[in-house]
Amino acid sequence: MMARPLSLDLRQRVADASARGMTVRAAALRFGISAATAVRIGQRERSGRGLAPAKMGAMSNPCCGGAAADEVHRRLAAKPDWTVRALAADLKAAGIDVSHDTVWRFLRREGKTRRIFGAGCCA
Incomplete structure (x- = not known):
C-alpha cells in the first residue's frame, strides 16, 4: 500500500482540536494518527504555512x-x-x-x- 497525505479535512479537525486546548496525544488518539503527525500539523497551523499537504514524489533529474x-x-x-x-x-x-x-x-x-x-x- 502506498503512502498518501492525510486529507485536508482531517488536518483541519486536528488543528482545530489542538487550538481548542486538546493535547497533542489526545488529538492523535482521537483521529487515529501518530503524535508526531499531530505535532507537525499544529506547528504548520501556528506558523501560518497552511495545512495543505506538500508535493509527494521523487525529484526529477x-x-x-x-x-x-x-x-x-x-x-x-x-x-x-x-x-x-x-x-x-x-x-x-x-x-x-x-x-x-x-x-x-x-x-x-x-x-x-x-x-x-x-x-x-x-x-
Whole structure:
C-alpha cells in the first residue's frame, strides 16, 4: 500500500482540536494518527504555512541537465571508456558538483550500459 497525505479535512479537525486546548496525544488518539503527525500539523497551523499537504514524489533529474549533460556527452565522445567514478571526479574538477550515483543514473536514463562506459564502473 502506498503512502498518501492525510486529507485536508482531517488536518483541519486536528488543528482545530489542538487550538481548542486538546493535547497533542489526545488529538492523535482521537483521529487515529501518530503524535508526531499531530505535532507537525499544529506547528504548520501556528506558523501560518497552511495545512495543505506538500508535493509527494521523487525529484526529477536534479543536476545532470543542460550544461552538465553537455559536458558528460562531450567527455564521453572524447574518451568513451570512462568509469563512472572517474567521470564524476573529472566533472567535479571542472566545477560541476555531481556524485558518481548521479552520473550513473544519468547514463542509465540515456540508455548507456556498463559495456559502453568501460569496465570498473561499479567499483
